Amino acid sequence: MSVVTRFAPSPTGFLHVGNLRTALFNFLIARKAGGEFILRLDDTDPERSTQEFADGIQEDLEWLGLTWDRIEKQSNRFDRYAAAADELREKGRFYEAWETPTELDLKRKKQLNMHLPPVYDRAALALSDDEKADLRAERGQGVWRFKLDQERIEWHDGILGDLSIDAASVSDPVLIRADGQVLYTIASVVDDTDMGVTHVVRGSDHVTNTATQIQIMEALGKTAPAFAHHSLLTGPQGEALSKRLGTLALRDLREAGVEPMALLSHMARIGSSQPIELAASVDDLAEGFDLNHFGSAPTKFDVEDLWPLTASVLHETPFEDVADEVAALGVPADIAPAFWDVARANIGKRSETADWWALFRDGATPLVDDEDKAFIAEAFAMLPDLPYDDTTWGNWTSAVKEATGRKGKNLFMPLRKAVTGREKGPEMAGVMRLMQVKPSL
Template sequence: MTVKTRFAPSPTGYLHVGGARTALYSWLYAKSQGGEFVLRIEDTDIERSTQEAVDAILEGMKWMGLDWDEGPYYQTKRFDRYNEMVDQLLAEDKAYKCYASKELLDEIRAEQEANKEMARYDANHPKIVAVNEAATDGEPCVIRFRNPKEGTVVFEDQIRGRIEIANSQLDDLIIRRTDGSPTYNFCVVVDDWDMGITHVVRGEDHINNTPRQINIYQALGAPVPTFAHCAMILGDDGAKLSKRHGAVSVMQYRDEGYLPNALNNYLVRLGWSHGDQEIFSPEEMIEFFSLDGISKSASAFNTDKLLWLNNHYIKTSEPEYVAKYLQWHLDAQEISLANGPAITDVIALVGERCNTLIEVAQQSRYFYEDFSEFEAGAAKKHLRGVAKGPLELALSKIEALTEWSTENLHGVIEAVCAELEIGMGKIGMPLRVAVTGGGQSPSVDAVMQLIGQERVIARIKMALAFIAEREANA
């Protein structure tokens, strides 16, 4: 048997963290088993579904690297198939027409609650029987699935173990509305059957749907997939993850400067484990992933841990990989790479200090753009009269260099310290402010090497002019 999984979001909103983790688990299980992964857009809620949401889901999946083998399928393009199956169940007396109005059903439900009975649809209720017997062909009606009245539905959840639900707790759910459109619980069954889905990985909020769907699979004579229902994700405060925790969209994490590998690594560990291992390459995730490694318990989202992981991936990933995702942020900050070093060299130098790609972009700017002003605090502290002599000596030695290398620039700094008998900070910090415009950067010799000799000379001269003006105004 070829394992086949699916991710089936409703396009009524963006791809959020919970949906992204479900997609990742489903994708990983298919890949770990040498199987196939299907993307299906469940857009039967026509009023709330939008093309914008569809585009956001597809964009999020592509950004995460969750490629699909089939799809995307759209349920709204399969209505003829669903109606064919509804008509088949009607012909086999496994479904029936119901003419009861919403008002009547609300009235019956109120009576049941007043009598402290379980509020549910009852096809044998006298008022419903009377309405159905009095109806004539052509009147608006829904089609209801004739759910078994005896026995139980039993399934072995791959995460939660054995689950058993009595059929007496399940009512005859609507499978086609009065406007002729099929409903969610019916469509997914037909889809999973037609698409050969063997394993359904989804959130625990679907557990109540599963017994209803199993009865429909069996009524259609379709094979029943294996189910795995994942626990919810909580916020740092223990409440269900929501917009107020910042969990709006997966693409928000791109916008905030996270790498896909960092987010995927974080999400896979948010409810799944493989021993004590925390860091997983994409290849290791596929190799080690299993459904029985998923926890039954809810997981808490921890932004600090995600940031730590992101810093790890910025530091340890190939610079070419980081550069691929950094470009979006360079464009957003209007940083052109036309005049400067290879961005991969800059990433290798500044990445160690950065938690996000936004920071990498910010710390890349001075390699590509000249500036006309120094950071006020750094200039006040380090571009003073006492720095004039060290900077002038460093400038003369830098101008004389015939081979521009980090080693030679380090030698210049050491020579200035030796000749003037000063500590490294007396020349290192003024140089840093002079060539970067601020007081924070990686090793200044490596920074100068990437900025280039001509620009370094011009910036030191600008710093000396700043000091001269400062002294003149003192």
């Protein structure tokens, strides 16, 4: 059986790290099995869904290299949802209800006071045809609820293990709103079964939803896919991420300089028993991916953990992959490969490459301690004229050592700080070779 997975975001906002976890797991399962990965836009809400967000979702996935085999839009499938609704009506599993939110809230409070589960009491099932007509005339169209078989719903979850939910403790779910909007619960069932989806991985907040969807699938004579529910992400201290998701949008991480493979490598391993390691490619991630390594405990996410991985990505990036970027900085072609070799080992994100070229091109503002001012002035007076090469630094520091008597750290550190304006950085032989201007005070 061919493996088919899907990622079904709503184009009502930009993707964040929580969304990415779901997308990545489904993508890796499909790629590992040589199967199909579907991007399915849940755009059944016409008021909140926008083309801007739909485009943004695709841009974010493309940036990460999570390419889909086909794209679907739920807004193109309303006829299929209507047909499924008709089938449920014919089977006596779909009924209309007219309670207002206030009435439902009062019912829930009464049930809680009686120490009963706060579930819908199915009062609408007892309405006569005349009572339904009166309510329809008074309140308009009602909502359509799926009538659950009040029995235990059991399945084996790919992460959580064997699960069992008593359907009697769950309200009959609303599948179509009074305004006619088709809700996720029914749309997802129809799409998953129509599209042959074999595996669904999503957040643990969907467990109850999964139980009701399994019954809906059975009512429609369909076979449910294999479900797995990953843990939800928290902040580094275990706090809820919900209030911070605006700062954890994928486009914001991209803008900040996070590298795609750094983010993917991290997200593919946090919450699992496997160590977080930088993967060379998405294919490598897929090869080592296994849901069995993941647990149910909430998973802490700290954006700061992405920066060491991002630096590692850049340290291993060959010149060929950044040649156009380096050229765009104005680095001469004859020294561009050497420049990148020096820069990549000393940057934490791509944007810092420009800072290093500015130093080589324009020179740095010397960093000179008061006690070193006379020494640096004497040393700079001994600097040869451009161009410099691999021997310049060694020859210069030897001459300065002989003239001043300084040696070791007292010799090299003040000279580094004066030439680069920094206390740390590349080997100075490489720095001098790339200098386009003669250092001066």
